[in-house]
Amino acid sequence: MSAIPAKTKAAPAATTLRRLFLTVFLRGHTSRGLSKETVPRSVGQKLALTLLLYAALSLVALIFIGRPVFALSAYLHAMTFLFLGMFVTVSAGEMLFNKEESDVLMHRPVTSKDLLWAKIGVLTQVSLWIAGAANLAGFFVGVGAEDGGWLFPIVHALSTGVEALLCTGCVVLTYQLCLRWFGRERLENLMTTMQVLVMVAMTVGSQLMSREVATLQAIASADLKVWWMFLVPPAWFAGLDDAVAGSHAPSSAAMGAIGILATGLVLWFAFTKLAESYQTGLQAMSEAPAPRPERPRRLEWLNRLAAGGLVRRALKSPVERAGFILTIAYLLRDRDVKLRVYPGIAPIFAMPAIIMLNGHGGKGLAEFAAFGICFAGVFVALTPTLILDLLSYTQQWRAAEVFQIAPTRGPWALQRGAQLAVIAFPCLPMLAIFGVYVGIAQGPKNLLLLLPGVLSMPPYALMPALVGGAVPLSKPNEEAKSAGRSLKMMGAMLMAFVLAGFGSLAWYTGWFTYFLLAEAAMIALACWFADSVLRQVRWKPLD
Amino acid sequence: MLSVKHLSKRFGAQVAVDDLSFEVPAGQIVGFLGPNGAGKTTTLRMLTGMTQPTGGTATVCGFDVLSQTIEVKQRIGFVPESGAVYESLTGLEFLEMIAALYGIPQETARPRIEQFISFFDLSMDTLKNKMLGAYSKGMRRKVVITSALLHNPPVVFFDEPLEGLDANASVGFKTLIQTLAHEGKTIIYSSHILDVVERVCDRVIIIDKGKLLVDGPADELVAAHNSGTLERLFIQLTGGEQLERRAEDFAKTFLP
Known part of the structure; x- marks a missing residue:
């Protein structure tokens, strides 16, 4: 056996890690003495049931048949944002900073960037499944929207993908910033606080958005774009749908541009600029905490x-x-x-x-x-x-x-x-x-x-x-x-x-x-x- | 093979490792000892690239642990005290995943895994079909040891490797690491089981409160301190005698 094996046919570390994290996500981090055949039922099948539930909930979009694309899309993106926000916020903490995991992986020849990307990849992949289920009926309703057409499902799928990236990126960015600004001592409390705040913001934002849209859906699409919608992420992606596959209004295009720009910025900050601090965070999680006399x-x-x-x-x-x-x-x-x-x-x-x-x-x-x-x-x-x-x-x-x-x-x-x-x-x-x-x-x-x-x-x-x-x-x-x-x-x-x-x-x-x-x-x-x-x-x- | 110079680690005001220096040549088994909280695990974590030192340097196979972390990690194996694994993977899935991280293709990894499971008396059927969460502590430890040796690293760190292993497996393991050392591998062996350390290791390093207390062959250290056994030497150096007296007093409080 050679000391350092030649990297010939082995899958790249990033692929191995992504496969690993997806398997572990679907089966769960721990198992209670179960055999291989029965474990996936614990999480994977429950996730499938959740996706079915979301797909059933997507039927609500039927009330938007014959309405403008912007109204339909704003509703769909608000709901997607809520579901994805809840999923990413709840899952990201355990996935990004799992204490026991450091003893398994931190001494292996993988970079923190590989680890981060693999985890983000899995979060985004599952987010896309959720988004797909939550928008299932919406894709078809968009074809029959007042100003919709065959282009809607394609554009909406793309805008939903970008929205999933934004959601994941925002949560990762929040963790990275907390780690950088406040250090490991206060990270755990801050992680919880940030998750609660994100969850409340998501709930309140989505509620306000869908209520506003429901109230105003009878009015022409241009009237829906009140000034504050330029500040609400779901409206950005609704704008993107509307600009390409709806009314083609310039204000929609502006909203879409804001969405793409914001997503790009968040991803750049979260995965490029601040990726280094991820390793510091992982190390901090595995280090013995300093004594805190106030505890x-x-x-x-x-x-x-x-x-x-x-x-x-x-x-x-x-x-x-x-x-x-x-x-x-x-x-x-x-x-x-x-x-x-x-x-x-x-x-x-x-x-x-x-x-x-x-x-x-x-x-x-x-x-x-x-x-x-x-x-x-x-x-x-x-x-x-x-x-x-x-x-x-x-x-x-x-x-x-x-x-x-x-x-x-x-x-x-x-x-x-x-x-x-x-x-x-x-x-x-x-x-x-x-x-x-x-x-x-x-x-x-x-x-x-x-x-x-x-x-x-x-x-x-x-x-x-x-x-x-x-x-x-x-x-x-x-x-x-x-x-x-x-x-x-x-x-x-x-x-x-x-x-x-x-x-x-x-x-x-x-x-x-x-x-x-x-x-x-x-x-x-x-x-x-x-x-x-x-x-x-x-x-x-x-x- | 392993060089540690003025290595330090602080957690805020707390000093975990304080100006630690030692060298380990190839083919040596070094017992790394110290009481609880002495800084052993923190030192091992720094040498395996899991934690960044706050001072000093260390090199493994000539690579700096701070700036050439990946090169170091490719050349080391580590059995952490926690014995952590992904419990929802089967033993085989776990080992093949670890092999892939070291760039070992599946067709090469499988025979190596089979060699280890045969050595450790594990059944391939269990390894294929049972989740690691269902393994006994000893079985899980065997899988973790296999995962540390699978890529045939020149330097191996063991942190309490015998925990959970039965007497037969322990004997086998001790023979294994002695054979590995004969083949030129460097072994750092951290344990509280002092008689095993005394029998297996060529050299002993004892630290306390992050500082190096003694470093040398066990028999020479025992003779120099007139302790009789490594255990007595350890107690003598780390203030264990006081603890012995306190334990006696404490036990008396339960007597009627």
């Missing part, structure tokens, strides 16, 4: 809170209180959990804010304002469901064996501590913020409209344990990428709509007090039943 102090207040009268009265056993501390500690400290949970719940907080603001500015639509407040409360009350569901997954899932080895009969006490923890943080603080806004903007009396939401928090918190047997921090991350979870969330959201609808109806018909009493009684009964069932659940045998 232990942060847990002291948590221990005091758990030992305090209120929590002690609610959580009687030490296991429940341990579950409470563990949950809050992970929500505050663990990078993996933070990157999963906060971007995941950001849209939940953004959506009711938009609806409340719409209701407030609704110019006489008082019913809608009441619905908006009520919906905000109930929607925020959904958050424990989502958090507890997401909190089941962690890279350190093997540590959950500790719970089973401990002398507890089942997960009930741990689940109960976790349920109270997510209600205490961040749901109640968020509801309090909405409360302050409602109190100031709508008057203190309207605060009562948040009560249906406050009351529905405990059953929503019980739902993940009851329906999915969720135990905090007990499953590998790969199992989290589930279309089933999306369906459960859709069901929960539907219930929120119904509850908010009945709540606001009761408000205007003068039955609100009775409504609250009835809701409280039903919830008490549901909680008692759920709690009795969960107390009987025993630990499943260890794998």
Whole structure:
């Protein structure tokens, strides 16, 4: 064997890496003792289901048949931007900066540029699958648009590809800049903060964009191009479609040019100018962190809170209180959990804010304002469901064996501590913020409209344990990428709509007090039943 | 083959490695020892191009670890303490992927992999069909060791390589690295199992708090410090005697 093998027929490192990252992405970073045949089902098939779901959602574009290309395209790009933004934002952290990966690859003869490009390649490839599914119906609708034609699918496919590159580039650029400006010490917190901000911006931006387009779609396409659209990325790509395959308006061409220019700039900065700092970032992730004396102090207040009268009265056993501390500690400290949970719940907080603001500015639509407040409360009350569901997954899932080895009969006490923890943080603080806004903007009396939401928090918190047997921090991350979870969330959201609808109806018909009493009684009964069932659940045998 | 000059690494105010210098010729097995947090792993990470030093230089096979990182990486093998692998790949997929990163074509890689799996008593069926996540710790360690030696590197770094290996595999492994050294390979062996180090290594380097404490053949060092064994020498140099007393006191607190 020669010491340095000749590079004859081996695939280039970049190709090998891209194949590797795509395989690992589709199968997940960890497997639970599964064989080769069964592992792809954990992520790959769930991704396929998600793509099917997006393809089904793309049918909404049918309402744009016969409308101008710009209106259709603006809607399609807004939705694509939202879906891609959510995917890239959530996936990029784990893919770009995986701590364990450095021990596998960093001592191999590959450059940081090869690593970065391979990862970006995979992110873009999956983004394009998502974009393709989300635009499936749109491609055909564009052919029959008012000023559309056969050129639309081709141009729209290209503009969607550029949009995917922009999304990926923006997220990578954000990471690189955080790393360069703030250093590794603060990178993890900043990564989470940036992801949450990006997620909120994506949600708010896409909502505003699609609402504006839906409102104005009946008007001629030229009137859609209000000044602020020149600042919104989906409008740039809609402009590109419109300039080539629609009205050919000069303003559309200008928007398209801005889009191409912005994408070029972002890619240049992210992959050329700042690629060097990627290696620094990877090294920083694998280095032992410098001691931070302020850390232990942060847990002291948590221990005091758990030992305090209120929590002690609610959580009687030490296991429940341990579950409470563990949950809050992970929500505050663990990078993996933070990157999963906060971007995941950001849209939940953004959506009711938009609806409340719409209701407030609704110019006489008082019913809608009441619905908006009520919906905000109930929607925020959904958050424990989502958090507890997401909190089941962690890279350190093997540590959950500790719970089973401990002398507890089942997960009930741990689940109960976790349920109270997510209600205490961040749901109640968020509801309090909405409360302050409602109190100031709508008057203190309207605060009562948040009560249906406050009351529905405990059953929503019980739902993940009851329906999915969720135990905090007990499953590998790969199992989290589930279309089933999306369906459960859709069901929960539907219930929120119904509850908010009945709540606001009761408000205007003068039955609100009775409504609250009835809701409280039903919830008490549901909680008692759920709690009795969960107390009987025993630990499943260890794998 | 390996030259380390005034190598240092700081993490903020914390000094992990402090002005470390030593040379290792070809064909030597060097035991790299130190208590927890002494800076062993950080040193190995700097020598394998995984972490940048904050001071000093190091060369591997004449290539600078800082400026010629890829050339260095092509010539080294590293078995990290974590034994990290991609758990959702099969053993064979993982090893073929690693081989490809070193430019080894599949038709060359496969026979080499077969040689290793036969040496380590792994079954090809397991390697082909089971995900690495399903492997026992020992099996996974064997795959990681194979991945470090697959490209036949002239310098190999081992960080706690025996962790998880059973007694038979450990004996086989010790013989393997001695044979590799006889063939001219340079081996840096970091471990806490001191009797193995004493038996296998030609030379021992002990560091503590990032600083070099002693460097030389184990028997000479033991004789010079009048310690009797390498373990006693290690305890003597790194303040382990205090720990022994504290452990005795601590154990007494559990007695009725």
